[in-house]
Every structure is written in C-alpha cells, then in structure tokens.
Amino acid sequence: MDHGAPIVHDVFGISWLDFNLSNVFMIIVTSLIVFVLSVLGARKLQMKPTGAQNVMEWILDFVKGIVNDTMDWKTGKLFLPLALTLFSYILVGNMLGVVTNGVYENSTWWKSPTADPGLTLTLAAMVIVLSHFYGIKLRGGKEYIKDYFRPLPFLFPIKLIEEFANTLTLGLRLFGNLYAGEVLLALLVGLTSSGVLGFIGGAIPFLAWQGFSVFIGGIQAFIFTMLSMVYISHKVSEEH
C-alpha cells in the first residue's frame, strides 16, 4: 500500500472536479467485463438451455430469489435488472481486486473499484435515491411522507437519520470488507516477496486469505444486493 494514486486535480479548471484515474480505469474495466460476460452468456439463447445460458439463468434465478425475499414480485420485477446489474458489477469488481493489484509507475492502477469508499458510497446513495424515487412514484407523495411518521410520529427524527445511516452503512460495509482484504493481501505480498523466510511464512496465509477474499467478495455482493432490495422494498411496499 505504499503506492500513490494517479489523481488528476481540477479537470477543466473546475475546482471540485478531481479524478482518480485508477478508479475511472477500473470502473470502465469492470463495466466492460460485466457487459462482455453478460452478452456472451446471453448469446445463442435456446428453449433448451445449454452451457452459458444455464449460468445466466441460474444467476437470474438467484437474484430473483433475493428480490422475491424482500418484496412481492409485482413490484419486484421492476428492480430485477437493477439487482442483477448491482450483483454482477460488485461481484466482478470484488474479484478483480482479489486476483491482483497492479502498480504502474508507482501508482496503484489495478484494484477493486469497490475498495474505494467514494465509489461504494456512490452506489449506496444511488440505491437510496432510487428507493425514494420509486417510493414516491409507486405509492404517491402522501403515502411517502406519511411513512416517516409511522409507526409513531415522534420517531420522525430517527427515521430521518436512518436514511443517511443506511446509505453510509451500505456503502462503507462493502468498502471496508474489500479494502481490508486488499490491505492484508498487499501486506502478505510484501511479506512473501521480502525473502526466503518471508516466502515460507507468507505463502500459505496469502493463499488462504485470497480464498477467503473470494468468499467475502461473493458474500458482500450478495449482501449489498440484498440490502438494496430491502431498502427499496421499505419504500415501495404497502405494509411493513
């Protein structure tokens, strides 16, 4: 972790517009991988599914299960593409950081896009904003406002705080897990490459931690999708 990040300040002369080019690069890479895999999987669709189509349908059924667990299917099917994209994007993003971290010219270029709090919080905020948007759209503004005073009116401040807390926890949970995993992997890489003794001591924990990171990556993608759907269902469902 003793490498900097390729940050560009004040793009187009706008004082607040900073880019971390590694993030931009990884966002594009992750999106591209997800897109290519999805399209490859959706190629040659048949009545009798074979190969990649089975995988696609399994993922779809899996995410459908997540959506179905949190809300009824009538409203839930509206969010299936969102849930699918969230799941696949976060899963792929997580895995990219587990496979390797790439350093070029003393800057970390290749890492998980989900190991950046800005990006995970962006995703979380997007989910929360969408939940509010669809809450108003599907149930009307009156019901939406009323929901802040349920079940008891004096809980309103807590309800208000909850919205921000949800955003923060949703984004930071993902970031924390992934970032911790990457830090530990980077430390173990440092240990393993430090000498013969270091290699002997570091290789096995490194392998174990990498395996565990794969596990965490999958779990976190699942949790993020699940919680997103839960938050959305809180806003769009009639009763809870």
Added chain:
Amino acid sequence: MQAFTIYSSVVIWGFHVGDMLVQLFFFALLLFLVKKFAWGPVMNMMKKREEYVANEIEAAEKSRKDAEKAAKEAADQLKQTKLEAQKIIEDAKTAGVKQEQDIIESARQEADRIKKAAQEEIQNEKEKALQALQDQVASLSVLIASKVIEKELSAQDQEKLINDYIKEVGEER
C-alpha cells in the same frame, strides 16, 4: 516511512467527485446495456419457456381428456356391440326353436294326413273287398241254392225254405 504509508493510503481512497460521476454514468450505462442485450433476452427466453411448458401441460391435459373420452366411447361401443350380439344369438335361438316346432308341426300334420289317407284307402279297399265278397257270396249261394234246389226240393221243402227265409228276413229287419 510509516507516516508516508498512512498518507498514501489516505490518498488512495480519497473522495473524488469525478470518480463518483464516472461511477454513476458507467453504472447507468451498464444497467441499460445489460438489460437490453443480456438480461432482457434471457428473461424473455425464460418467460417463453414458462409459457411453452404451460402450453405443453395444457395440451397434455387436453389429450389425456380426449383419450379418456375415446376410451369411454370405445367401451360403450363394445358394450353395445356385446348386447347386440347377445340379442342376435337369442333371436337366432328363438327362430331355431320356432322353426323346429314348425317343422315338427308340419311333419306331424303330414303324417296325420298320410295316415288319414291310408286309413281311407284301407276303408275303401275293405269296402270294395266286402262288396266283391258279398257279390260272390250272393252268386255262389244262388248257385249252391239252385244246385240244391235242382236236386231235391219238394213243394213242402220249398215252402219251408221260403218261410224260413222270410222269417229270417223279418228278424233281421
């Protein structure tokens, strides 16, 4: 060195508005693209398959019902045919019995007729024979009588004979 590490770590995940905008834009783009090119078609295919399976089940149900109906019809027809066959056999039996009785009856009548005819013929013959016999007896008796008379018939005897004869005739009447 330690301070530098912490410093660069902080720098690595600092908040950058540009990143966020890029993230939002690419996520929205990705959402749109995979929905259009990957998940949409997959979902359509799954829905199509669901419909297909439902249709197949419906068709199977229908054909099962048809088969049941056909089997029932066949059973009914078989039953009816059996009944008809039985009826035909029974009819044939009664017809046979009737025919038998007719034959016996006609045979009996024929026999009766033949018997009657035979009896009549016998009667005729008998009568004829009797007639012939009577004729013969009459002529014979006349012959004998004439012979006897020729021989020894006195006046007395003749008278007696005539009387006897008359008496006899009178008794007979």
